[in-house]
Amino acid sequence: MTENPVPAARPWSIGDGAGLRRDGVPALLVGGQVFNSSSSSPRAIGQSFAHVRRMNGNVVLAPVSWALTEPVEGAFDFALVDRMIEEARHNELRLVLLWFGAYKNAASTYAPRWVRADTERFPRAVVESVGRPPFSYAGETAKPVLSVFGRELRESDAAAFEALVRHLVQADPGGVVAMLQVENESGLLGDSRDRSADAAAAWAGPVPAQVIARLPDAPDGASSARTLWEARGSRTSGSWAEVFGESSAADEVFMAWAFADYVEHIARRGRAIADIPMFANAWLGPQPGQDEPGQYPSGGPASRVLDVWRGAAPSLSLLGPDIYVEHADAVMRDYAAGGHPFFVPESRLSAGELVRAVGTYRAFGWSGFGVDGANPDGQVAATLAFLAALEGQIAEAQLSGRIGAAVVETGVEVVRLHLGGIHVDARGTLALLQTMLLDAGVSVPVPGMTVPDETLPDAPVQHRGDTRPFGLVFAVAEDTVIVIGRELTLDFFADDARIEIDAVEELLVEDGEVTVARVLNGDERLRIVPTERVGAARIRLVRV
Structure with a gap:
């Protein structure tokens, strides 16, 4: 018996220029993501998934909490995952599972208690505040933020994710689950760089050779890493400060490599078990009111470090933007540029932006956030009905370039x-x-x-x-x-x-x-x- 078997085949695949396919047939995923806590009980799952069906979507995106999945180290409970698969099947929906592991919105509230309580084994990030982070207030209870440089954290997170993928192979052989998201809006808030001991050692250490090797081919003008590298004389080796300088932008490149490497470790471990498409989502930055890394999650897959993420995390099929800004067109252009597969995992509920994603930028999927609170008589629901019913013809038009x-x-x-x-x-x-x-x-x-x-x-x-x-x-x-x-x-x-x-x-x-x-x-x-x-x-x- 081999210890590294061939990954289990799955019906869903994503290829460059080929979009999303199920059993080789072009497909679309159009629907919505339920609220964060709507997959935390069987009752909530049943209610929220049924509402997605009333919204005329053909896909539901729903979180899998690490804390609820592995409340005791090594003891896994996938009852909620099984219920999600069952309800998705009952409502004739595809399912995208969102792994809320060590990172959710740049915090660690979904990590199990046994992780959060052991600060020796699982060190916390250390920040030198750059101001109050978004969605916070003076005097609020502290939120846990685990350091992405902790070796035991990545191993424990990856082991839990492996268990999830292994369970899907057994519980979902027909492929109700179309994709997996690895972590959620990862990055660091409150500072442009983690100042913990492990992070400081990595910052002082050499830049990995594969990071530097990709810089000459990075998009000119769109890559913060390439701009900083060229400004420092295009060095072929050195510490992070020597290669990229000392600035918040250099810190963001450093953290992008750290988080992308972390996510790659988890995704690679999962894809060794099953060949299921995986992706990471992005809290956008810079954006109005969040101009500096740390005001938005530093190191997440933001627009200026997409090349760093794509180089460090090849096991991911795509990087998807969570779009809540008014001017969505520019965001879509950034993430779809270069012919990369395009999917919007979260969006404000806008029928205009839905058709823009599918028609202008050839998105194979779009998901309105909080869809279990959406109006079934609204324009998004009406548009979803036509998109789902005409899925095959739309997907074929995307591939042939006859759509707008x-x-x-x-x-x-x-x-x-x-x-x-x-x-x-x-x-x-x-x-x-x-x-x-x-x-x-x-x-x-x-x-x-x-x-x-x-x-x-x-x-x-x-x-x-x-x-x-x-x-x-x-x-x-x-x-x-x-x-x-x-x-x-x-x-x-x-x-x-x-x-x-x-x-x-x-x-x-x-x-x-x-x-x-x-x-x-x-x-x-x-x-x-x-x-x-x-x-x-x-x-x-x-x-x-």
Whole structure:
């Protein structure tokens, strides 16, 4: 018997340029992540997973707590994991498990008591405060933050993760679980660098050769490590301070290597057991109000150190941004750049940003956070219904490059998309109607757009509905496109022919299947998708 068997095969895979596949077939994961404590009891799991189904998603993301999984060292309890698999299967959902191990939001509150209580065996991080961290207040109870440089911590965390993956091989042979997230928004808050004894020794030690070897190929202008290295004369060896200098940016590079190496150790151990896609998620930084590492988690997979993470953690299939900022477009561009597989593990509830992720940046998945508090009558739920029902056609359009998204921002008149040989101009319908009336000498104010809230009244954080015109547009045949969205007028062009609309079918989703509600012509073609709700249409074009 070998001690290193071949990893167990799984139906899900992610490849560069190939997106997500299940048994070789392109797939999408669109749905949401439940609140942090919604997977901590069988009752909460049943309620939250059923609500994801009511939201029309095809995937649920849910935490696995290390503290609840291994309350006593070496004794594992996977009853909650089994219940999650059962409820996901019952609700016809895919499942992405989030390993809340030593790090959750740059703290260690999900580590077991036997870890947190033994500071000799599991040292704490030491910080020289750079100011009050986000989501904190004066006089609050201290939060545990374990040092990422503790050797016993990485071994204990990895052993628990191995046990989880080993259990999945036995409990989920059919592959309800599509992916695993390793830790959650890792990094260090309160300082740009851990000042503990182990961390100080690593800082004074040599920069690993593999870190320096990758620097010449790092993205120019997007890599903090490369910029700092070149400013120091592109040294080929030396301590971290000698190679990158002494600054908060250099500290962030150092911590990025430390956290990425830690996560790689855990992921590699898990993937040796089962060939299941794994990823890490990012608390964004810099971002408004969090300009310096330590104000956002220093060392997490933030935009300026993505190259460090990708080099240090090759067992991860991707790095995904948690998007709560207003300007999501730039964030998506950073994480999807270079053709890397793209997935949004957490997002504020915005239908416009959902279609942007899938259409503009070819995301194979998107997850709204706190989906168990989301409104089933909101625009996100309506959009998810169409995306899930048209999953195969959308995934194929992503692979062929015949897909795009239009989110018409305030002050923008036209968004142009390119679907292979077809060019599409997208405009906001109500603003266009006002312009047409003005051209005819009629002045009519544009009515205020009223859309439903994206959250239920008792949700802890309220999200208003997206009032921007938006739509996902993709080709399903040479001259046939589908649009999913609200308040969008589309015009079509080709370089080699005049294009006219031949036929329009209004689409509905009933019991998860797409059906034709009406064939639109005449006045109804002025609003191919509704102005007051999310809708969809299949448009057949003719070249003349």
